[in-house]
Amino acid sequence: MVKVCDVVCPDKKQAFLNVSLSRNTIADRVCDLATDLQGQLIEKGKDFIAYFLAVDESADTTDTAQLAVFIRGVDSSLCVTEELLGIKSMHGTTTGKDIFEEVSKCVNDMKLPWDKLTGLTTDGAPAMCGEKSGLVGRMREKMQRENCTCELTVYHCIIHQESLCGKTLRMEHVMSTVTQTVNFIRARALNHCQFQSFLEEIQSELGDVPYHTEVRWLSREKVLNRFFELREEICQFMESKGKDSTVIRDEKWLHELAFLCDITKHLTALNLQLQGRNRVITDMYDAVKAFQAKLRLWEIQMQQGNLCHFPCCQTITSQASNAAFPNAHFADKLSTLRAEFTRRFADFEAQKFNLELFSNPFAVDAEKAPANIQMELIELQCNSILKAKYDTVGPAQFIPETMPQLRLQAARMLCMFGSTYLCEQL
Template sequence: MKKCMMKVCDLVCPEKKQAFSNVSLSRNTVADRTCDLATNLYDQLMEKGKDFVAFSLAVDESCDASDTAQLSVFIRGVDSNLCVTEELLGFKSMHGTTTGKEIFEEVSKCVTEIKLPWDKLVGLTTDGAPAMCGKKSGLVGMVQEKMREENCAGELTVYHCIIHQEALCAKALKMEHVMTTVTQVVNFIRAKGLNHRQFKSFLEECGSEYADVPYHTEVRWLSRGKVLNRCFELREEICQFLETKGKDTAELREQKFLCELAFLCDISSHLDALNLQLQGRGRIITDMYAAVRAFKTKLCLWENQMLQGNPCHFPCCQSIKAQISTAVFPCAQFAEKLSVLAAEFSQRFADFDAQKCKFELLSNP
């Protein structure tokens, strides 16, 4: 980086070359600068926190690559001018157990350090784990107990992360057998270096527009849709490659499997599009809830269309249906899947439905 900047300096501002050469990039200097930036940001957050009339917390606990539990605490506060501040409040490594009590202690420490009063806490979002949402020994129960001890008059609204809920809804489809087969195929191609190199060369020889198949990772919700779509597009090339390796491809060529793969590709693409709508900074819950309600309405429309044998919103299904007999394509089965998915959305988002009046007041005063 420094060598590059020196060359730029020679052309752009040679008189400043000495100033650039004096910049220290040692490990200690860079670490100190990072600490100074972090301290400054924290001080700014504390200053803004004094003006908060209300704030909410979002808490998530997940293991990293070394199996250490990492607890992240985000804060969103609003002042009297309706200026919203959204920031990472704390990031704690938990080397022992991660019970509700221990999580609460870390969250309580974050709130206390920034000198925020508990009576201004109005919302708490968790990842839905028992240690988080338990009414007595979980984080939610302990926060509510803490607010009672502090004689807080306000009501605490508790949510299960809306993006996580949406990802969990997909499990109601019960099409793991298709995903398992696809994952096994991808792992066979990607797990061994020789197979992977040969497959990429094979795709190049075939003149395919795709150069590879991606891995599927359970914790990366969007990876499933990407893997399914790529495998569907490359289904013929994958079968040919597996046959050169002496693998049985009878299941991959079955009409029933291809229909299920096409349906799973399409519905995963729709779910991924919704997931992306729910992500990002500055998203407010009324917009997110509106996106979920719109998706539930779409599911009803798609179910009716599927019952009529019209998969117009499912391009992969249309592609397969054109290749096989219309009578073979299981429209009724897929319509039932869409009905089950709609019911799962209604059940999982029942706590959001209970807040419908408040959302409508905020979105349309």
């Protein structure tokens, strides 16, 4: 490093020489940084008027359960702070009681007031969402003991819900064939090398098929699309290796593959919309509602034989074949998927009024609002200056300090976690 400094910035050489690279010194500095960050979060936490937690538990490479807890807090200025609250290694059991004790310790260590906690988003595991012995039930009991007036809002991660909805299509027979074929090609280096050489020999525009990983939701779309594009080449290669390709050449199976490719692409697009940091829950809810509306449209169009939003299905139907494309069958699949979305996102539907109150307070009926915000809401709706400001800056920045109840309501919406995405990025 010092030699590089002689060339790049010789005037800073002494500063580099003063840096201690002792492992003990570095370890102490890491601890100092962690302590400083914790102190900063404690200071910020004193100003929170509402905060929300996201909790996710998963096992690491040593099969040790790691509990990740994130916090999103909002202060009186409606400024949002999103930080890691803690990571706890759980070497024993991971029951609801164990998880609650670790989460409770994180909250207490940061000196966060329990009466400011507005909700919790989990990965949906039984130990998390159990109403009696699970984390959710124990959190509610704790808030009752602390005499908290705010009701705990609980969400199952939107991204998990969306992924589970896709499983209702019951097309495992298609995915299993794709996975087995891809694994045969990719699992052994010789087969993989020969397949790549085969594609080069026939001058294929596409170079390879990627692996499919079940826990990585977005890999499914890539695998399916590449498999569909290379379906003929894959058949030829499998036959050259003495493998039966009857299923892959079956027209009915190809129809199923084409539909699965298209619907998976749509689900992946929604999945990507729901990911990311600092996502406001109303935006995530809007994305889900838009997808449900799309499903209704696709169902009608599928019944009519209109495949304009299903390009792989169009490709299959454009090729000469003996089997008719099963429009009614796939319309039923879309109907089932739409029903599952409605069922799984019922808890968000229950919060519909609060979500609309935050996203567009000028359109809600003041009579349906809680009594503590009705007067402020009427004043807000009748203020033309605030209406013009709302159109410019959006819901989080225009509510004046003279309306504390509406600001508190906005803070509770801003701090909500719609998913455990941040936990899973660790």
